[in-house]
Amino acid sequence: MGEVLDGAAVRRWSRLAAEALGRTRGEIDALNVFPVPDGDTGTNLHLTVLAAADAVAELPEGAGGAATWRALAQGALIGARGNSGVILSQVLRGLAEICGGAGGPPDGELFAEALEYASVLARGAVAHPVEGTILSVLQAAADATGPAGPGLAEVTRAAAAGARRALRGTTARLDVLARNGVVDAGGAGLCVVLDALAAVVTQEYPERYIVPARVAGTAPAREELAETPGPGYEVMYLLDADDNAVPALREALDALGDSLVVVGGDGLWNVHVHVDDAGAAIEAGLAAGRPYRVRVTYLHAAEEAPHAPHTGRAVVAVTAAGGLAALFEECGARVVRREPGAVPPLAVLAEAILAAGDEVAVLPNEPEVLALAEAAAERARDAGARIAVVPTKASVQGLAALAVHDPLRRFGEDLIEMTRAAGATRFGHLEIAAEEAVTSAGMCQPGDVLGLIEGDVALIGADLTAAACQVLDRMLSGGGELVTVIVGTHAPAGLAAALEDHLRACRPDVEVGVYDGGQERYPLLLGVE
Numbered sequence: 001m002g003e004v005l006d007g008a009a010v011r012r013w014s015r016l017a018a019e020a021l022g023r024t025r026g027e028i029d030a031l032n033v034f035p036v037p038d039g040d041t042g043t044n045l046h047l048t049v050l051a052a053a054d055a056v057a058e059l060p061e062g063a064g065g066a067a068t069w070r071a072l073a074q075g076a077l078i079g080a081r082g083n084s085g086v087i088l089s090q091v092l093r094g095l096a097e098i099c100g101g102a103g104g105p106p107d108g109e110l111f112a113e114a115l116e117y118a119s120v121l122a123r124g125a126v127a128h129p130v131e132g133t134i135l136s137v138l139q140a141a142a143d144a145t146g147p148a149g150p151g152l153a154e155v156t157r158a159a160a161a162g163a164r165r166a167l168r169g170t171t172a173r174l175d176v177l178a179r180n181g182v183v184d185a186g187g188a189g190l191c192v193v194l195d196a197l198a199a200v201v202t203q204e205y206p207e208r209y210i211v212p213a214r215v216a217g218t219a220p221a222r223e224e225l226a227e228t229p230g231p232g233y234e235v236m237y238l239l240d241a242d243d244n245a246v247p248a249l250r251e252a253l254d255a256l257g258d259s260l261v262v263v264g265g266d267g268l269w270n271v272h273v274h275v276d277d278a279g280a281a282i283e284a285g286l287a288a289g290r291p292y293r294v295r296v297t298y299l300h301a302a303e304e305a306p307h308a309p310h311t312g313r314a315v316v317a318v319t320a321a322g323g324l325a326a327l328f329e330e331c332g333a334r335v336v337r338r339e340p341g342a343v344p345p346l347a348v349l350a351e352a353i354l355a356a357g358d359e360v361a362v363l364p365n366e367p368e369v370l371a372l373a374e375a376a377a378e379r380a381r382d383a384g385a386r387i388a389v390v391p392t393k394a395s396v397q398g399l400a401a402l403a404v405h406d407p408l409r410r411f412g413e414d415l416i417e418m419t420r421a422a423g424a425t426r427f428g429h430l431e432i433a434a435e436e437a438v439t440s441a442g443m444c445q446p447g448d449v450l451g452l453i454e455g456d457v458a459l460i461g462a463d464l465t466a467a468a469c470q471v472l473d474r475m476l477s478g479g480g481e482l483v484t485v486i487v488g489t490h491a492p493a494g495l496a497a498a499l500e501d502h503l504r505a506c507r508p509d510v511e512v513g514v515y516d517g518g519q520e521r522y523p524l525l526l527g528v529e
Helices: 007-031 040-055 066-080 082-097 109-127 134-145 152-173 175-180 185-202 222-226 244-254 277-287 324-331 348-356 366-381 395-403 411-423 466-477 495-506
Strands: 233-240 258-265 268-275 290-298 315-317 332-335 359-363 386-389 426-432 438-441 442-444 449-453 456-461 482-487 509-517 524-526
Touching: 007 040, 007 185, 040 066, 040 185, 040 386, 040 411, 066 395, 082 109, 082 258, 082 268, 082 290, 082 426, 109 134, 109 152, 109 258, 134 152, 134 185, 134 442, 152 175, 152 185, 244 268, 244 449, 258 386, 268 277, 277 290, 277 348, 277 359, 277 482, 290 324, 290 359, 290 366, 290 442, 315 324, 324 332, 324 395, 324 482, 324 509, 348 359, 348 366, 348 466, 359 395, 359 411, 359 524, 386 411, 395 411, 395 482, 395 524, 426 466, 438 495, 442 456, 442 482, 456 466, 466 495, 466 524, 482 495, 495 509
Parallel strands: 315 332, 315 359, 359 386, 482 509
Antiparallel strands: 233 268, 233 290, 258 268, 426 449, 426 524, 438 442, 449 456, 482 524
16 A cells, blocks of 8 residues: 655655666666756755755654645755756655645645656746757656546656657757767656655555666767857856846846756746856846855866967965955966956856966965866866965955965975965954845834845944954954955045044054055954954
8 A cells, every 4th residue: 555645755756866866867877968068967856856865854854744744845946956856856856846835745646747747847947948858858847647546646656657758859850969879868867756755655666766768878979069069168056036126137147158057936046147258247147136155167178288388386365356466466476357246157267267377376365266266276286286265255364365375385285274364364354335125133214324244244333444444453353463454446535544543542462453455345454363
């Protein structure tokens, strides 16, 4: 006798599906030629379902069906990897919305409805759906539940069998699959997930989960695919944004590249796109809300890259302001300029790193630039250079790292010292609120002075000088020997001098360095070492 799909069964399904994809991911990776032949679809699907299973496992034993379905969908959304992983996360969301909101375990009829809804939801998340992919396999699985019996066991068996039939047909529906003699990799992964579901419901567990071999026994025609390689970078990020900001985001990203999938809702989104300008894709996210967990992957790593020049040790720093650029250059760094509030073009950053030398330390100096710097460094590593990104999140951290840089040290030792100096530097800044908003320090109004420490609003004030003194006092409360003050373009006259007077009176033991940064947005940048 089969069992119902209650919370405990969903928990077993998530773990079984993750284990099955773990065993078959290598075979699925070998099928991967669309949308790009990067051979990671099985791995991405496994990581996506594993994230969902881990989220479910964190629930207390005996958690109800609604909570379990919700955790499954949320875990998949946050942990989704790659094009197929993001689509699968939307499938799980669709199932969770119907099955988790039913007030009890779904029967066969309700599950069939949920699978059809999941198919519609997943297709709607893809900017330009392509037949012969995971979307076709999913729709076939949903269609197959119609003629099945009323029981949940019959419906899940029919869905798994329908998906398998559709998978075999993907080769004929998509030219790139036919040329390579393979079925769609994403569709193959979905079949494994549905097989695991049917096994849990029916308690009929297969000895192994079969992934189809190549249809024609041929190897992927990489030479033919290389003629039109497509965009160079895969960009993924989680995004906190209002739902009404997402249509404009989709339009902006669609104009930049392809393989666009945006899934989520209720303020949390997972964004996936293939582009040539990774920086522009991140900027589109910044315009819509707050992107984080940004991942940029070079899609054509197997292609021959130019060789790095052998010019020795160098440091590349990213900054927006002219005064800060001059400071970094005076300290010996090569500077890549970015527009205020934006990130530099990835190609520009990669070229600058490649031209700098054969041992290069990169200082991103902004959280949003960090992932981009990693991708640019990876591109330069393909050319044979030794590249490391020092995870500086503020210009004052970059300056601290540069202050201890010693090109005569071994590269690894130099990086350790630079990273240590950056990590030992607390950073803060002042800015003027542009609109009413809720912050971690309370409600702010337009024109209020916001004092931020390491990205969090620590205080709200009315006077720049008073707020600056309070922020510094808080930053020094945990100790410190050196204060760096970087004055912006719109700082009032005498602000730096007032801070120096304050520190002489309250902390005469602290050394102070004042610099003109020329930054537009922030009247003051602060660092404490």
